Amino acid sequence: MFQRVTSRPSRTSRLRTRAAVLAAGMGASAVLGAGVAVAADAATPAAxxxxxxxxxxxxxxxxxxQAEVAAAKAAAAKKAAVQKAAAKKAAAKAAAKKKAASWIDPVKKYRLSATFHQAGSMWQSTHSGQDFAVPSGTNVMAAHGGTVVKAGPNGAGDGPAYGNAIVIKHSNGVYSQYAHxxxxxxxxxxxVTTGQHIARSGNTGNSSGPHLHFEIRTTPNYGSAVDPVAFLHRKGVKV
Incomplete structure (x- = not known):
């Protein structure tokens, strides 16, 4: 008669089995934990x-x-600069036009002496212009823009009484004369233009002292003079 032998797992086998189960559980936990960590890490960077x-x-x-504001400011500044330049140019043009159309005194800081048509022994008949008493060497300016038609000694052809003289032709048949x-x-x-330097005052010719003899004429020659002060007054000059 045979005896039935029942085999029991050895202690070593049981330990191995238990270790495998434990390892499997830990692996599952590790995988689950890793998934949670990955999910957390994925959510955090996204935010x-x-x-x-x-x-x-x-x-x-x-x-x-800010760039738009800066561009707008730059555009406005450029526009303002262009407008300012245009206004300045227009003002200069207007000033030049006004200057070209205006008349001025032929000298500055003067004292009026002999007047137009004044009688006296120094003139052949009466005085033919207006005298501006100024020191010799005073700047003499063109009373108005025009073209020089006479310039030289002997009254520029009008006689030695005038000394060194200049005659300028202006528009509308008007001439101005500067003598002595x-x-x-x-x-x-x-x-020449209005206000341009043309000469220095003196005491040449038939003169009793340094001054500028100034005439307004209807021709370039002696004998056609009109009252220069009244003429300048009509042009807005306060002589």
């Missing part, structure tokens, strides 16, 4: 990226707004 994107978008919008000059600084044919 951070979204915030960064929003911050960058806000910064870009602010920069764009110590120096002549223009030539016949030269175009």
């Amino acid at each position: 951070s990226v979204a915030g960064a994107v929003q911050a960058q978008a806000a910064a870009q919008a602010k920069a764009a707004q 000059l110590s120096r002549i600084d223009v030539k016949v044919g030269q175009v």
Whole structure:
């Protein structure tokens, strides 16, 4: 008769089995934990990226707004500069036009002496112009723009009584004459503008002292003079 032998797992086998089960459980826990960690790590960067994107978008919008404001200011400044330049140019043009159309005194800081048609022993008949008493060497200016038609000694052809003289032709048949000059600084044919230096005052010719003899004429020659003070008054000059 045979005896039935029942085999029992050895202690070593049981320990191995238990270790395997334990390892499997720990593996599952590790996998589960890793998944949770991965999910957490994936969620956290997404929130951070979204915030960064929003911050960058806000910064870009602010920069764009600032650039737009700066561009608008630059455009406005450029427009203002162009308008200012245009206004300055227009003012200069208007001033030049006004100057070209205006008349002035032929000298500054003067004292009126002998007047037009004044009688006296120094003139052949009566005085033919207006005398401006000024020191010798005073700047003499063109009373109005025009062309020099006479310039030289002997009254520029009108006689020695005038000394050194200049005659300028203006528009509308008007001429101005400057006499008793110590120096002549223009030539016949030269175009001059209102206020331009043309000579220095003096005491040449038939003169009792340094002054400028000034005439307004209807021709370039002696004998056609009109009252220069009344003429200048009509032109708005306060002599």
